[in-house]
Amino acid sequence: MECDELIELLPDYLQDNLPASSRSTVGAHLRECADCSAQVSLWTRLGELPDQAPSPRMRHRFDAMLRAYEEGRERKAALPSAAWLRPSLAYAAGILILGVGFLAGRYLQPNRGASEVALLRTELSSTNDRIAALNELVVVSMLQQHSASGRLEGVNYSLQVRQPDPEIVAALLRSLRSDSSVDVRLAALDSLRRYSDDRQVRRGIQDSLRPKQSPLVQIALIDALVEIHDTEAVSHIQHFQQTPDLSPVVRERAARGLAELTRG
Numbered sequence: 001m002e003c004d005e006l007i008e009l010l011p012d013y014l015q016d017n018l019p020a021s022s023r024s025t026v027g028a029h030l031r032e033c034a035d036c037s038a039q040v041s042l043w044t045r046l047g048e049l050p051d052q053a054p055s056p057r058m059r060h061r062f063d064a065m066l067r068a069y070e071e072g073r074e075r076k077a078a079l080p081s082a083a084w085l086r087p088s089l090a091y092a093a094g095i096l097i098l099g100v101g102f103l104a105g106r107y108l109q110p111n112r113g114a115s116e117v118a119l120l121r122t123e124l125s126s127t128n129d130r131i132a133a134l135n136e137l138v139v140v141s142m143l144q145q146h147s148a149s150g151r152l153e154g155v156n157y158s159l160q161v162r163q164p165d166p167e168i169v170a171a172l173l174r175s176l177r178s179d180s181s182v183d184v185r186l187a188a189l190d191s192l193r194r195y196s197d198d199r200q201v202r203r204g205i206q207d208s209l210r211p212k213q214s215p216l217v218q219i220a221l222i223d224a225l226v227e228i229h230d231t232e233a234v235s236h237i238q239h240f241q242q243t244p245d246l247s248p249v250v251r252e253r254a255a256r257g258l259a260e261l262t263r264g
Helices: 003-014 020-032 034-047 056-077 087-107 116-142 148-158 166-178 182-195 199-208 215-227 231-241 248-261
Strands: none
Touching: 003 020, 003 034, 020 034, 034 116, 116 148, 116 166, 148 166, 148 182, 166 182, 166 199, 182 199, 182 215, 199 215, 199 231, 215 231, 215 248, 231 248
């Protein structure tokens, strides 16, 4: 089974509507594919969020969103070219459409008798939880794409997430440390700068300053540590500066960074 095939079966799999043979095939794929397994885990967590029946206002807004979506599809169909969606975003768009369908099913469940006052008090927080979970799913999935351009799109999308999310931060740190593309690593560093008050992020930036990194990334990491004035990084930079065969430009930048961090 390919990953694309699993995406098509995912709604029925999560709702336990697949025949035994198909469910067994999906299970075998999930045991072998870490990326798909992570996506199913995220969807499972999303499904465990507490159900809340929507208020009339929320129902009205949701219906308006669906009408706008349908109108957009009609306008797209009228265009002479079908190239309305960049290939690098196709996978993420599929995830988003799947998410809309999933949330629609949750929102359109019958009212369970809770008072309108209680619904108004919990509606905002529950909606924000669902949006945060969906954002997390999209960013993490895009950062796992095979193409560097797709992973760059994932980093760019993470910039739209205002509140720090542990899973997104962890995914960006993994990209910073080990992504095969220098551009993706630099973009991940730029995105992580927003969370420089987070001790985990500061430590992750330190740990990413390694001898095998690209000199461009090494310089950017040193500059970032200086910019956030991470004095705890002094010993790490000093040790890094002793690396044999280190680029003279990087070694000079490390010395300059140490001077700024240790300045009284």
